[in-house]
Amino acid sequence: xxxxxxxxxxxxxxxxxxxxxxxxxxxxxxxxxxxxxxxxxxxxxxxxxxxxxxxxxxxxxxxxxxxxxxxxxxxxxxxxxxxxxxxxxxxxxxxxxxxxxxxxxxxxxxxxxxxxxx
Amino acid sequence: xxxxxxxxxxxxxxxxxxxxxxxxxxxxxxxxxxxxxxxxxxxxxxxxxxxxxxxxxxxxxxxxxxxxxxxxxxxxxxxxxxxxxxxxxxxxxxxxxxxxxxxxxxxx
Numbered sequence: 001x002x003x004x005x006x007x008x009x010x011x012x013x014x015x016x017x018x019x020x021x022x023x024x025x026x027x028x029x030x031x032x033x034x035x036x037x038x039x040x041x042x043x044x045x046x047x048x049x050x051x052x053x054x055x056x057x058x059x060x061x062x063x064x065x066x067x068x069x070x071x072x073x074x075x076x077x078x079x080x081x082x083x084x085x086x087x088x089x090x091x092x093x094x095x096x097x098x099x100x101x102x103x104x105x106x107x108x109x110x111x112x113x114x115x116x117x118x
Numbered sequence: 119x120x121x122x123x124x125x126x127x128x129x130x131x132x133x134x135x136x137x138x139x140x141x142x143x144x145x146x147x148x149x150x151x152x153x154x155x156x157x158x159x160x161x162x163x164x165x166x167x168x169x170x171x172x173x174x175x176x177x178x179x180x181x182x183x184x185x186x187x188x189x190x191x192x193x194x195x196x197x198x199x200x201x202x203x204x205x206x207x208x209x210x211x212x213x214x215x216x217x218x219x220x221x222x223x224x225x226x
Contacts, residue, residue, distance in 0.1 A: 037162075045154075045162065045205055045217040059213035095161055102209040104152040106173065108161035
């Protein structure tokens with residue numbers, strides 16, 4: 001069974017750094033792109049970017065380029081989303097998801113809620 | 119960037135009703151469009167991809183159609199488990215793919 005399991009909720013202060021994770025299982029992790037999607041409170045979905053675990057090739061949406069960093073650790077089948085200096089506007093639910101066909105997502109993690117507040 | 123709009127933003131319907139949701143792209147996206155269902159507190163679920171292809175395991179009461187800039191998701195006979203928010207997503211403009219703002223389907 002394909003599963004993406006994300007790390008738990010985080011509460012951080014503005015200016016702090018954060019790295020959340022997404023562990024894949026039940027399939028060949030290195031063969032499928034992993035994407036990240038943001039959902040701000042009460043709002044819709046935003047496509048952040050995507051990373052290929054096979055060679056760490058990463059493509060960011062222009063809206064998120066320079067704001068976050070995506071990475072993977074192939075040895076533990078885990079993808080990461082990282083911030084170096086959080087802002088209150090980063091408060092959101094973040095989902096990882098596996099790429100399907102064109103650039104759709106067929107399997108999703110359960111989401112990681114990030115709250116940034118002073 | 120491509121802008122995606124959906125209409126209506128919300129719809130109230132009864133079990134058994136036929137429900138149609140429209141998604142419009144600001145420029146042509148050929149057939150690179152998907153539909154997702156999201157229930158409160160849950161991750162989205164892929165329903166339809168490439169405009170009209172039903173994802174494995176999705177009930178056949180869901181169908182999609184359209185091309186270029188205008189697309190529709192139809193639920194032929196609404197079931198209790200279908201009350202949710204539905205999003206379209208274009209997959210034409212790498213790497214800046216855009217979701218629509220969502221359509222909430224609730225109980226009349």
